[in-house]
Structures are given as structure tokens and as C-alpha cells.
Amino acid sequence: MIDFSVEAEPVTDLGLPCGTVYFTATDVRHGLRFYENGLLVRRDVTAPGGVSGFISLSPTGEGPHVEIVGHLNWWSTFSVPGDEDTESTTSHGLDIGSGRPTARSSPDAPIPKTITPESRASSTTARSLRQSARP
Numbered sequence: 001m002i003d004f005s006v007e008a009e010p011v012t013d014l015g016l017p018c019g020t021v022y023f024t025a026t027d028v029r030h031g032l033r034f035y036e037n038g039l040l041v042r043r044d045v046t047a048p049g050g051v052s053g054f055i056s057l058s059p060t061g062e063g064p065h066v067e068i069v070g071h072l073n074w075w076s077t078f079s080v081p082g083d084e085d086t087e088s089t090t091s092h093g094l095d096i097g098s099g100r101p102t103a104r105s106s107p108d109a110p111i112p113k114t115i116t117p118e119s120r121a122s123s124t125t126a127r128s129l130r131q132s133a134r135p
Contacts, residue, residue: 047070066101
């Protein structure tokens, strides 16, 4: 099990006109590795609880925010055992989806549920959030 959860994590390199945004999210993943003769041949990763949280302009989470969710699993196989350059990955699910911006009166206020089937269909993918997250 690996926990990639963050709280008020500043992200400055997105090139947004608003500058820094802050990610708060729960992201716990379970991974299995399979070996043959001591060499990695397959890797399976699931996020049983999914990713849930929000992006805000405030490190305290007050004011407008965008809810994010994700439900993803993937597996990788290696055509040459142990050689990560030969990795082939298959993934399923929603990587990261976002809803419409909402506002909260305080950081302790519940996050409104804004994800709808329509917003999932038009959600943007943020693969950079999981590029370094492979166990």
C-alpha cells in the first residue's frame, strides 16, 4: 500500500494565470508485483477508494474550489523481465475528473458533490499526478 494523499500541496508549474493552486486529495493505492527468477514481469495497481479531493486557490481550502475524483487501475507487463524500458501499461477507469467550481464557507465545510455523468464525460485528464506514482 502506498499513500499519495496530499493536503494543501502547492502546485506552481501549471502556467495558470492565477498562479499557485493547492491540491488536497486522498489517494491510497495497492500494488502487486510479480517476479520470475527475481526479475519483475508484471505490476498491478489499484486505488480501491479512488482519488477524492479538491483544488483551491487558497492553502486553507476556503473560497472557490474544484472537486476532483478518480477511479483508476492499471497493470504493466515487461517484454524483457526486469527491464522497465520494455514496459507496456494498460489502464482502466477515470484518471482524474473535475466538476464545476464551487465555494465553501470554511475549510471544515463539506465538499459539495459536483461530479455528474456529464462532467465526467468532459473531464480533463491529469496524468502528471500519477506519472511518478508507480510502486
